[in-house]
Amino acid sequence: MTQHGTVMDDEAGQAAFDAVIEADQRIEPRDWMPEAYRRTLVRQISQHAHSEIIGMQPEGNWITRAPSLKRKAILLAKVQDEAGHGLYLYSAAQTLGATRDEMTQQLIDGKAKYSSIFNYPTPTWADMGTIGWLVDGAAICNQVPLCRASYGPYGRAMVRICKEESFHQRQGFEILLTLMQGTEEQQKMAQDAVNRWYWPALMMFGPPDDESPNSAQSMAWKIKRFSNDELRQRFIGMLVPQAAILGVTLPDPELRWDEDGQRWHTSEIDWTEFHEVLAGRGPMNAVRLQNRRDAHEEGAWVREAAAEYARKQALASEGMAA
Ligand code: FAQ
Numbered sequence: 001m002t003q004h005g006t007v008m009d010d011e012a013g014q015a016a017f018d019a020v021i022e023a024d025q026r027i028e029p030r031d032w033m034p035e036a037y038r039r040t041l042v043r044q045i046s047q048h049a050h051s052e053i054i055g056m057q058p059e060g061n062w063i064t065r066a067p068s069l070k071r072k073a074i075l076l077a078k079v080q081d082e083a084g085h086g087l088y089l090y091s092a093a094q095t096l097g098a099t100r101d102e103m104t105q106q107l108i109d110g111k112a113k114y115s116s117i118f119n120y121p122t123p124t125w126a127d128m129g130t131i132g133w134l135v136d137g138a139a140i141c142n143q144v145p146l147c148r149a150s151y152g153p154y155g156r157a158m159v160r161i162c163k164e165e166s167f168h169q170r171q172g173f174e175i176l177l178t179l180m181q182g183t184e185e186q187q188k189m190a191q192d193a194v195n196r197w198y199w200p201a202l203m204m205f206g207p208p209d210d211e212s213p214n215s216a217q218s219m220a221w222k223i224k225r226f227s228n229d230e231l232r233q234r235f236i237g238m239l240v241p242q243a244a245i246l247g248v249t250l251p252d253p254e255l256r257w258d259e260d261g262q263r264w265h266t267s268e269i270d271w272t273e274f275h276e277v278l279a280g281r282g283p284m285n286a287v288r289l290q291n292r293r294d295a296h297e298e299g300a301w302v303r304e305a306a307a308e309y310a311r312k313q314a315l316a317s318e319g320m321a322a
Helices: 010-022 035-054 057-061 068-092 100-108 126-143 152-180 184-203 215-220 229-245 272-281 283-296 299-322
Strands: 254-260 263-265
Touching: 035 057, 035 068, 035 100, 035 215, 035 283, 057 068, 057 126, 057 283, 068 100, 068 152, 100 283, 126 152, 126 184, 126 229, 152 184, 152 229, 184 229, 184 272, 229 263, 272 283, 283 299
Parallel strands: none
Antiparallel strands: 254 263
8 A cells, every 4th residue: 555655554554644634635545544444435435426326216207297398408407417426426436446336236236325315206396396405405515515525536526516416406496486486286386395305305414413323433534524413403504594585384393493502403303214214115215226227237238338349449459559
């Protein structure tokens, strides 16, 4: 292993690694790093990549049914952005030695986690609004601090992803605003979608801090900069004034600012539901995975053709070199 080009033993490597983390600088792929740091990054980055790829499905469901050509073009571009995010993230994980094939296999075997949020259905057009407003909104809250993650390729991928997510969030907000300015039926559809997505969006930040096994170490390594509960609180603070502008009600009768505690007081999140979804028993887990498997199998000919093309190109350049 090397650090700035020199071969290092584990002790020197650890000291150099600690100094980089302490100085808030970046670890790069060829630097020495503890094995557990590498594993944590592969875990988080690959789960994040899988989330983007599976996350294309709930919105993909509406591409052919978007209410106008303009809405269709916007939605198509958004779903394509999500594919792009998945690809940058798989590439970042590959710099840590994970292969794309391994990661894909874990996903389609149902062995890899991806965000709980994508296991909920999208029965109405208003769900496209709430995915943008609440899901991309939560993603931004969680991911802006990840732009400063200590691992260089991850942090750099997050910069571009966050720019695109923030555009996605605005388009979702605008869909909801349009519906809320529409007929009574449209307003009801928007409120119903907010009711269905609000709690699952709060769960995106992960378990409460005292039940989050990975947080302390990830924060010490400066992968995570804020705890799950801190980010969840920040998200609620962002939503409250935006809900007022939209004219929608956040479905929590207990939601209020607690001046003494300087925090948002909320009802209890249903963590049983969260654990059920993580265990594969959410409303759409089976469908999402089956679709992903089918897409992988149907895409086999593309991978074969690309490999064959690469083989022929390599032969041709060998021929030219000879
Ligand atoms: N869903 O100890 P912690 C998006 C797991 S992208 C499923 O707190 P950690 C864009 C966790 O992995 C959304 N699993 O874990 C988009 C761990 O399991 P493990 C994805 C969850 O890593 C928008 C266990 O529970 N974003 O939305 C969830 O320190 C619209 C214990 O948890 C990212 O991946 C969950 N919600 O903190 C696309 C961001 N929460 O691995 C399409 C990067 C926790 O030990 C449309 N990731 N778990 O078996 C992170 O920031 C972190 O990984 C957390 C979890 C905060 C998600």
